[in-house]
Amino acid sequence: MELNAVTIGFFVFTILTLGGGIGVVTTRNLFQGTIWLMVSLFGVAGYFVLLSAPFLAAVQVLVYIGAIAILITFAVMLTRSVTRIKERYIRTIPSFVASLALFLVLLFGITVPIFGDYPSEMAPTVVMTTRDLGVALVEGNGYVVPFLLASVLLTAAMIGAIFIARDEES
Amino acid sequence: MTMDELCTGLCKLMVESGADAGLAQFMSLLVGVLLVSGVPLLTVIILIWVERKVAARIQDRIGPNRVGPIGLMQTFADLLKLLGKEDITPTSADRALYNAAPLVSFASVVLIWVVVPFTPFHFGVDLEIGALYFVAVASLGTLAIMTAGWASNNKYALLGAFRVVALLVSYEVPLVFALLVPVMLAGSMSMLDIVNAQSGMWFVVLSPLAFAIFYISSQAETGRAPFDLIEAESELVAGFNIEYSGMKFGMFFAAEFLHVFTNGILMALLFFGGWMGPLYYESPLIAFAWLGLKGTIIYLTTLWLRNTVPRLRIDQIMAFNWKFLVPLSIANLILLSAALKIMQELGIAPRDMLSASFVDVLPTTIVMLLINLVMVAYLLGILRKRGQEARRESGANQGALAQAASGAGD
Known part of the structure; x- marks a missing residue:
């Protein structure tokens, strides 16, 4: 195998992804576990860069690390005994x-x-460029129906979450 | 891309003087990386001085004035002090995460500068997804604060981190919706394209509302007053960074100061035409000066705001975001995109902003500005009504209180 920037990048991101995954399942500390999860997700974002899909890489970092992982840390901090889990x-x-x-x-x-x-x-x-991706999502013979369905589904889920979470009286 | 395209400027010079092609390319890339990361690192030293001086003037003080002429060397003295301080790590802290958090915090700001085009020809890299990259990288700052708060193993730090993360996550929503307006108008997420698309008209004229929302949200993202819950000294001692000392604290500090200035530059790029200005095409230096001037003016207004307004309560901040800014930013985006599309179909709006001149953009500008002004007028009407109701209510309450007090006095 030729040793160039892409190969080195692939090795680095593989170490990040797999190492992060091993970290998640071996650590006894829930918060460290979420940090390892972020490391793993970051490695996946690196793969997207190597595959010339910068849009997906940025979305991976934004959605998975910036939003979902932060929500997981919130949930983790609300649980008891974050640091010393005895049960296996x-x-x-x-x-x-x-x-x-x-x-x-x-x-x-x-x-x-x-x-x-x-x-x-x-x-x-x-x-494919980001422009192609955008056009494919809104074009009639592209993915417009799945895209709209996903949007409706997400909106419905959000409204449902708000409905469940709000107080009875108000 | 061929080798020739990659190897220009300094690299070409080195190859011609007999250096190895690969080495020359690596060296010129290294110089570029050092320059792009060096500009923000050097700027932050001056920024700390500017910020302290401006704050002092607003509070009718003189500010730093002992070290060097007009206190210019004060930051270096502070830097030496921070480096010489004892580096304390709490015994029960999570050592690795505790040490990593300041680095991530500072990196999340410096990494934004990768996509900042200083002039039409000088930029780190022109990413196809520049605007999205900015949002993604900036979201890592939230992670750093959360990690710092948790790893310190201190309840004040954790409380501070909780409040801040709730604030940062919420205000990212209107920030992104406001950011979508310039992206939509330029038809591209590349920062270079967004600036070039403003050659006809600055985007702030097309949508002042989007700029206002972006401005408010970025003030919140940097944790500045009136959104300074991050370090509400009177409530949290210091917030998430309470256990940090020495240069680790200094890195959080520098990250915050740099973030404010970075936002100033970003707003100049996204809404004020970046390096556009008289004679910018004559020399890259003039272009760079225009960008710096616009960014600095916006930066100074944020300092002014920070030192003028009082802190809001967390529930007020959240209500303002979710019940006012988010619906407003969504409505703004929907109305403007519909207007743009309709005008493009009618043939009055240019399909490609990149090559549009002032005259081409004029009808679009007028329509969009009118839409924004109508929205602002409508909003002011609503706010006026609410204010009147609130005043009537509190007036009634006070009347009742006064009555009760006089009744008790009898």
């Missing part, structure tokens, strides 16, 4: 089965396109 998750057999199944699915999903009969589909030659 001990149901090893279901976890083993689930992780094995996930591993096999990923293995299948990754190896088949690379070594199978149809490798050409994996490499789109046209690099």
